[in-house]
Amino acid sequence: MxxxxxxxxxxxxxxxxxxxxxxxxxxxxxxxxxxxxxxxxxxxxxxxxxxxxxxxxxxxxxxxxxxxxxxxxxxxxxxxxxxxxxxxxxxxxxxxxxxxxxxxxxxxxxxxxxxxPDHVDRVRRTGARLRYCDTTVSRHPTLAGIKHLNRLEQVLARQEWDSDFDEGLMCDNHGLVIEGTMSNLFAVSQGAIMTPDLSQCGVAGIVRNWVMEQAQAMEIPLEIGGVDPHRLTHADEIFVTNSIIGIVPVRQLADRDYLSGTTTKKFIDQFPY
Incomplete structure (x- = not known):
């Protein structure tokens, strides 16, 4: 139906x-x-x-x-x-x-x-539980950044779990984390934020761009580059974004728990809806 x-x-x-x-x-x-x-x-x-x-x-x-x-x-x-x-x-x-x-x-x-969707209010309130997907994102710089209709990689990745997690992170074939199946990713370390480079693959999300603009306006250091799982394991905070969920703190990724910290809250407080 x-x-x-x-x-x-x-x-x-x-x-x-x-x-x-x-x-x-x-x-x-x-x-x-x-x-x-x-x-x-x-x-x-x-x-x-x-x-x-x-x-x-x-x-x-x-x-x-x-x-x-x-x-x-x-x-x-x-x-x-x-x-x-x-x-x-x-x-x-x-x-x-x-x-x-x-x-x-x-x-x-x-x-x-x-x-x-009902889940939006819940994950905003409680934070999101994430896992790593086995399905990878193919590198294709011509299509990188745009939201084209070819979403089979995301379809296959989303089939990897049922209801235990809210989102899955997808890596490229070099082992670098690119994005979630439906979201962009930010990590916070010592007050600075980092987000994956999307010049080879991934979707340049609307809220991702908004966060980067806000980081510049608030003079929060921003790094765009390679993000591997090791860096996420040692991050202080992680949050994911898209146009529906807005900005959602990550409370669990793989075997590690995270707190919604002050840097993530700064962006949540500025978000328009």
Whole structure:
């Protein structure tokens, strides 16, 4: 049974699309998962910017103008106290084969609304329990940073546990921690924060970028680089981020327990929702 409240395809209230859509055949597209809070999406400009950057990277042309997308977002969010909006953009329909249609037709946009998940309030209150995943993240600098539709690595990683943990950390084939299956990672050591380098793989999250901006504004030292499990074991604090959970302290990773410390709290206190 679907958990979606409503779905719009190319601006029309419906839940069907062409079987020739390249998003279905090849994962040829991008998506944004966004928090709806009190009838609006707090980070909508950031989501839109990342979406357009991803379209440019993949060469998806003809995305709907900002004004039209904004109007559709307003329509979806109006009257919603808390919900999740998801916007998918594919290259549209095409014939068989990997080669992009020439000329390209109009992209397909799918906008859906889903209920706010119950677990968000719990993990914000209690902290998250994390594990390491056996499934790794492939290095692909061309796709690094963008939120493309190819998520099979995350699907396989998420199948590794049931309900004992809230999130799983994924490493690359060099053993460096890159991200969670659905979140970005920060560690705190002696008041400074570090986060994995995403130039080779991983998703550059909206809240991750917000945290880095806040760190600069609050003059908190920030390191972007290689993070291996050893560094996390010896970190003072760890927290994970995404657009739905916001900023969540980690209370357990593998065999070690962590406290939600003062540095993590500084970011939580500044977070807008």
């Amino acid at each position: 679907s958990t979606y409240l409503k779905c719009w395809v190319n601006g029309e209230l419906q839940a069907t699309l062409s079987v020739a859509d390249r998003g279905l055949h090849y994962g040829d597209g991008l998506f944004e998962t966004m928090a709806v809070v009190e009838g609006a999406i707090p980070f909508w400009p950031r989501h839109l910017k990342r979406l357009r950057q991803g379209c440019a990277r993949l060469g998806i042309e003809g995305l709907t103008p900002d004004r039209v997308l904004g109007d559709e977002i307003v329509q979806v969010c109006t009257g919603q106290e808390r919900a999740i909006a998801k916007l998918i953009v594919t290259r549209g329909t095409g014939d068989r084969g990997y080669r992009s249609p020439s000329p390209q037709g109009a992209p397909t946009r799918i906008l859906s609304l889903a209920p706010w």
